[in-house]
Amino acid sequence: MKLIEVKKLLDAEVLVGEDALESEIISAFACDLMSDVLAFVEDKSLLLTGLVNKQTIRTAEMMDIEAIIFVRGKIPNQEILSLAKENNMVILTTKHILYQSCGILYNNGLRGANIMHK
């Protein structure tokens, strides 16, 4: 699914990376626990989260996550957005809650990311 489609489906606002909305994502992962994000293993994933701080961006950077959508209408501060920009990420924000956001994307064919089991 292209990020432009994610934006439309979730009625989202683009905060960083307007020019990269044609990028494709193949799966999504949703949680507020960054250590859980650090346990999954796929490229080209979208992270949905309600956790708004620098660690969210750092965690995404470590995992090569190129797009984050903040739920429940959360908007990160400028410092957080600058860090995202530095790392060439796309940052979106939607007013939907996490559950609803996931449901909409799943219904439209975006599957969940696999996590590493060992």
Added chain:
Amino acid sequence: MGTANLAFNVAKEDFSKAGEASSSIKKTLKKLGIESKIIRKVAIVTYEAEMNIVIHSFGGEIRVRIDTEKIEIQAIDQGPGIEDTQKAMEIGFSTAPQEVRELGFGAGMGLPNIKRNSDEFTITSEINQYTKIESIIYLSNS
């Protein structure tokens, strides 16, 4: 590719800078042309270790040594040490305070995540002295 050595100081409780060392390490590995799967493993190990030093210790250091076969990561802090390292390795066991949990950490996942991404892993600790994590990731083992 030859060998390279990196070392970063990590300050206690400096959450605004937490992750900078791991970010630099990741960028260096990319420049060295290391495979992305391996880089991600190293990134998870260093980032979880860096967060541990920030959250739990009096400050410490992360060292990375890269050669043609493997990447060795050492995270060493100046205490207070872990009483029961086996207990600390259990998924879900955590002594992190509430403000750390609000950052999305402190769920008792860090050390297990480090171990899972390492080909070799050891943790040693002395109360009131140090905790040392050593992780080796082989380049050929992706």
